[in-house]
Amino acid sequence: MRKFKEYIIEKLILASGLASIFFVIVIFLFLLKEGLAVFKIVTPANFLFGKNWYPISEPPQLGIFPLILGSLLVTLGAAIISVPIGIACAVYIAEVAPVRTKEILKASIELLAAIPSVVLGFIGMVTLVPWVKSIFKLPTGLTALSGSIMLAFMAMPTIVSIAEDALYSVPRSHKEGALALGATHWQTIYRVLLPAASSGILAAVMLGIGRVIGETMAVMMITGNAALMPHSFLQPVRTLTATIAAEMGEAVVGSEHYFALFAIGIVLFVISFAINITADLFLHRKR
Amino acid sequence: MVKFNIEGLNIWFGQIHSIKELRMEIYANEILSVIGPANSGKTTFLRMLNRLNELEMNFSMKGKVEFDGQGIFTFDTEVLRKKIGMVFALPLPLPLSIFGNVAYGARMHGVRQKKKLEDIVEKALQEAYLWDEVKDRLGASAFKLSGGQQQRLCIARTLAVEPEVILFDEPCSGLDPISTAKVEEAMRKLKQHYSLVLVTNNVKQAARVGDRTAFFLSGELVEIDKTEKIFTMPSDTRTDEYIRGKFG
């Protein structure tokens, strides 16, 4: 009897272990199921590179190129801001900060990670957006730049914590060897620690970027959501994620618009899949 | 009476050949001391007897190990390990109360009644010479005990499942001389009812408590014989050199 009970439990454990694989597959299948239908009315090339996104005109124009560029632009801006600052912060926490300061900094980074994205979006709307508007004397502060700044901020916890882990996992002896040769602490960091931790730091950057591309609410609230080809950081843009979030509510189930939004979901899923797999390879190469 | 019969036993962990062509017998109601330098295979040998080795990922083996005339792989691991108890090198109390530690095995084998568990716990603690020291605080955490008491608690915990054989893996390596003496005393009393296999780094301990002594070197059994014989006129010069402290 006990044997039988344990047999059942162990099968349940195995099933739960496999659940993650199952869910990833089911997510992808259902995105495909609802999204592939769009390619009956638009070719994949025209979908990805079409310059017009008018999903409810007649006939609908379903080109997501402006949205892809919107996502890329915001992500690029966020990366330019967050990568150097994030790595610098990780180095400061891992190597320079005194113990007490380190604890406070780590806590505030954790705090940042915990703040819901809609709250940050709201704060961005009422503080960052007016600032951008007045500093650059724009008609609206809802711009790609505002989105980039906000997203850079939101990517920090990912970048800092993973890069910090990477720096910690560099063997102590590397560092002590360099210091023993008379290098300053900074020279040691710059010439020994950073190169040794480079694959982990690269993974940190990639995962940070993954976080940025997937971010939805904050970006929808402060980038202005204009589905036009973007030309500069100082104009409104619309990202892939924001398009889904903003429009799915109005799309009729089974309509072309609905299929197209799922097709955007496929694109996002594939991007995040690629980023996570690659980052994981970098993290494992380290060991 | 023969408890264990081992023939042609070879054990590998990955590429490492830990036990080579072992052949020996272990009798009922004896204390068998197993000595040898580090990495001689003596702990691997011990963990073969209750099949703990197979928890390692890269374990593989060849040969025959019989317990009471029956191959050990024909037993359920749970049944086998109930009959063959083990005391580890460091005192390893489970994070439970004193009572909880001793009662653990019995509970896992289905004993539920409180009265019965209490009897089992008292008897086991008596046998391990710990009862008088802990009877007033059975509910206290086992980690509150001293190192020597913890080790005797571990012996009591092993006794509580009523094994036939008890394996000791360097049980006194973390203990001071007084605690060691108490553990050794417990072992000598226990041999009336059990077979004991004692792996030890301490040659003197082997001489003090062992009826027979086996000497392992680099995975091979160099010699096994009555303890007096091993310590007075060993037949192999390597044994002689080891017990006189020339290496190891």
Next chain:
Amino acid sequence: MRNPQRTEKIAFFFLFLATLVIALPVGLVVIIIISKGLPAINWQFLSDIPRQGMRSGGIFPAIMGTVYLVTGAIIFALPIGLLAAVYLSEYAKDNLLTRVIKLAIVNLAGVPSVVYGLFGLALFVVFFKFGASILSGSLTLGIMILPIIITASREALESVPYSFREVSYSLGASKWQTIRHIVLPNAIPGILTGTILGLGRAAGETAPILFTVAAFYLPQLPKSIFDQAMALPYHLYVISTQVPNVDEKIRYATALVLLVLVLCMNLVAILIRYQFRKRKKW
């Protein structure tokens, strides 16, 4: 002449500056929300339904909606997540399957939250015909927080010393008995921490509930798990972008309630972790 000591000073100064650039805004965000939101918070705000097109009244239905959603998500995700963690820490061998499971978990953690929303819509709302409902939303959030629970629980399980397992086996306990009586009880604080962090995440997410459950305006409590519900994060989104002329104070107060809810959960998780480290017996 380059002076290494001076270079070092300058470099460290910039590192410090970068850190400030991150840490100061975090503090600022929290301070702004508290100072502007606190004055608007009173019992009525917390216990009343929204009135006048959400321009006055309270946020009670949104708070309760979030409580229902989070509860549902945990009921779904905790057993699966915990057992998956047990599989990885106690059963998984070092082989391809394990590697694939780990990759799948990493990927689940990385899927954009709005894609979870799409998935929930396609599977639960449309395919299973649960409609936009608490059930659909909870299941969607549950799958989303699964990786958090698995990762934290697995770490907790693996931090239980291997020797405890050996002792248990050596006394003739079976594998499941060992897990059930030795490993799990000693991993509970870590599992709890992970679960609460998952709760916080589920409470704060908006995108996954946009099309699976969230009601724009529903001034009553849901009656069953097949009803729509309001939710705090979605409500904040709605009153800050979709409804014109809402008093700033109400927006800040809503943001504050959400923030406090999420941060309290995180705080509890941190306290449990801290207590556990202090009391650790081995």
